Amino acid sequence: MKSLIAESLDHLKHKLPDNVKLVAVSKTKPIEDIMEAYKAGQRDFGENRIQEMTEKYGQLPEDIRWHMIGHVQGNKIKYMAPFVHLVHGMDKPKRVKELNKEAQKNGRIIDCLIQIHIAREESKFGFDYDEAWQLLSDSPGEKFPHVRIRGLMGMATLTDNEPQIRNEFRGLKQFFDKVNNELNLPDFDILSMGMSGDFQLALDEGSNMIRIGSAIFGRRS
Ligand SMILES: *Cc1c(COP(=O)(O)O)cnc(C)c1O
DSSP states (O other): OOOHHHHHHHHHHHHSOTTOEEEEEOTTOOHHHHHHHHHTTOOEEEESOHHHHHHHHHHSOTTOEEEEOSOOOGGGHHHHTTTOSEEEEEOSHHHHHHHHHHHHHTTOOEEEEEEEOOSSOTTSOOBOHHHHHHHHTSOHHHHOTTEEEEEEEEOOOSSSOHHHHHHHHHHHHHHHHHHHHHSOOTTOOEEEEOOTTTHHHHHHTTOSEEEESHHHHOOOO
16 A cells, blocks of 8 residues: 555655656654655655754665755755755855865865845845845856855745745746856756745746655644
8 A cells, every 4th residue: 555655755746847856855754754755766855954854865766856945054964965966045155165075075066046035024035136246147156166046045934925935936036047148157957946835836937946844744843
């Protein structure tokens, strides 16, 4: 019999267009749950704490692609630098520099996304659009040769107001397009937006990577 996790994954994947990547957000969930999803074919997993991700990395199959989706603390980058697949939460210029340094130590080029503060909530992290434009238009590939900026990430406001969520996602997509049209950044092709509660809106607005936790693994306690 299929596990509930495998069924939820199946159900979700059937709804996704081919160009959309699904990151299964496994934060707070035990190894056994992650293995259920793994056995169902899932390889991309997201965690929001570097320490938890590093512990899980050590206990799980090597072909899992680990995504750091949470706020990144500069002094912890070194723990994930050897293995992290994509860092979504680059939320200030300093972080890019720090990631570059740790990537270099590990002889790697690490992929990351610039997190933009699109929500109205103060509590969320990220660049504002002007700051992000400054970074992106100032030859980031030359300044940070061990970091490859692959695109943008954003979290919408936690609200029932769909037009507002849609607007926030739409603004991020427009900025993504503007960067692609006006700056010649290689491999700038990922737009990470959408979670369990709002991924349908995010897909409508052009997301190509969604980060889904509770709709796969159930509610977190
Ligand atoms: C927890 C988290 C998610 C997943 O949230 P769900 O609502 O459980 O799908 C996605 N993105 C980030 C940045 C998160 O912290």
